[in-house]
Amino acid sequence: MDEVIGRSILVSGRVQGVFYRASTVAEAKKLNLKGWVKNLSNGDVLIEVFGSPKNIKVLINWCKQGPPLSEVADIKIQEIPLREENEFKVAY
Numbered sequence: 111m112d113e114v115i116g117r118s119i120l121v122s123g124r125v126q127g128v129f130y131r132a133s134t135v136a137e138a139k140k141l142n143l144k145g146w147v148k149n150l151s152n153g154d155v156l157i158e159v160f161g162s163p164k165n166i167k168v169l170i171n172w173c174k175q176g177p178p179l180s181e182v183a184d185i186k187i188q189e190i191p192l193r194e195e196n197e198f199k200v201a202y
């Protein structure tokens with residue numbers, strides 16, 4: 111079986127109100143990743159993602175740019191324990 115890893119990605123900058131969550135869901139689904147993305151009360155976006163290391167790396171690189179209206183100031187990545195997720199979705 112292929113290796114599966116988990117990563118937490120914290121994105122800060124102008125990342126709310128610019129379709130960051132919806133765009134992240136679309137990108138993650140294209141890459142066959144599982145997990146979720148949600149807005150935080152401080153204006154950041156938090157992503158927890160599970161899948162192949164290669165595809166997570168592609169998503170992380172996308173997150174550094176984000177959708178056209180976003181302005182990503184910083185991104186922090188941490189390893190997280192694996193969890194069973196059925197899809198990639200917006201969490202609230």
